Amino acid sequence: DKPGKLEIADNGTVFLDEIGEMTLRMQGILLRFLESGELQKVGTDRPSRTVNVRVIGATNRSLREMIADGRFREDLFYRLNVIHLWIPPLRERKDDIGPMIDHFLRIFTRKGYSARKFAPEAHKAMLDYSWPGNVRELENAVEQLMVRTQTEVIRFEDLPEELRSKGHASVQPRRERRRTMADDLYKRLTEDQQSFWAAVYPLYIQREITRDTVREVVRRGLEQARGNYRIVAKLFNMEPQDYKRFLNFLRKHNCQLPFSDFR
Incomplete structure (x- = not known):
């Protein structure tokens, strides 16, 4: 019997590309392996050996959205998400x-x-x-x-x-993609009444959206608020005491836009 990839990788690392494309069945198999390290050959009813393998996964999909849609297992996500690295396009x-x-x-x-x-x-x-x-x-x-x-x-x-x-x-597709995400986030803030700290902040900190996306959301808020950041904070469902925190976040991450451009 030829050893499988995981068996060969004992005490090493396996790279799994496009993990967002895995079926739910395969996700379950991977989760069991990550939890136990046990390998079971096809046609047998018990594990044949245990290996120590570090797993690195990559995807260009939003796994959090897939979890919400029931297409990716939440328990597998947290098992894999020990260290999260975001590589910009x-x-x-x-x-x-x-x-x-x-x-x-x-x-x-x-x-x-x-x-x-x-x-x-x-x-x-x-x-x-x-x-x-x-x-x-x-x-x-x-x-x-x-x-x-x-x-x-x-x-x-x-x-x-x-x-x-x-x-x-080179220019239009990028803007269209960014505005698609910005549209979704802006809808969550203004129509679904989600807070900026719940809808936008975690995605940015976890590098699931870019600075440009945050700036686009802020720009749309400033357009509606005619350049008034206090109104933007209220529009984004923040408590009054969060106003300074909001401005500090925008300044720190270079997401603040000149209010005068919108008056």
């Missing part, structure tokens, strides 16, 4: 794009592709694009360009249409 890490392009060029050259380099205009377009598919999309784009380009230099004209028309591709 590639569009918010522009400084990483250039080194990643160079990295993928080297990788694919070692795999046998003809060496390529980007012309300055093409390189700038790559930096300006929003990369909604994040690193996987960037890697795929570099590989496609290395295959399709017939010359050593990848020119701007060689780029696919979505990269050449970056004016809409």
Whole structure:
């Protein structure tokens, strides 16, 4: 019998990608393993051995929303969520794009592709694009360009249409996505009467939303309150004594907007 991945990883680490895609049945199996460390081979009725494995999971989904919808087990979430690291999307890490392009060029050259380099205009377009598919999309784009380009230099004209028309591709999708989350949060505050400290603050502290999302929510509040932060605090269902705490939070996290812009 060949040992399974978890058995091989004894006293090591296993990385589980896209854990949000697991079925509820598989979530239950994973939870039992995390609690006991026991492995049971298919066709047997008892554990065959116990292993010591550290598990790292990754997802681009909101597991809290999935829990609320009944699509992810809350007990598994808390079992996995010992240390929570949030990695911003590639569009918010522009400084990483250039080194990643160079990295993928080297990788694919070692795999046998003809060496390529980007012309300055093409390189700038790559930096300006929003990369909604994040690193996987960037890697795929570099590989496609290395295959399709017939010359050593990848020119701007060689780029696919979505990269050449970056004016809409790089800015608009990001704003639309951010406003979708901001719309949802603003609805929770103004229609569902949830407090800012319950609806927005925990998501930001846990890095499930970005500073831009918080600023968008605040901007909409200021528009309705005509620039009056006290009214915004009331609109966001805060107690009067929370006003200074609210302002301190906004200043500390660079989320405060000039009230004069809304008067």
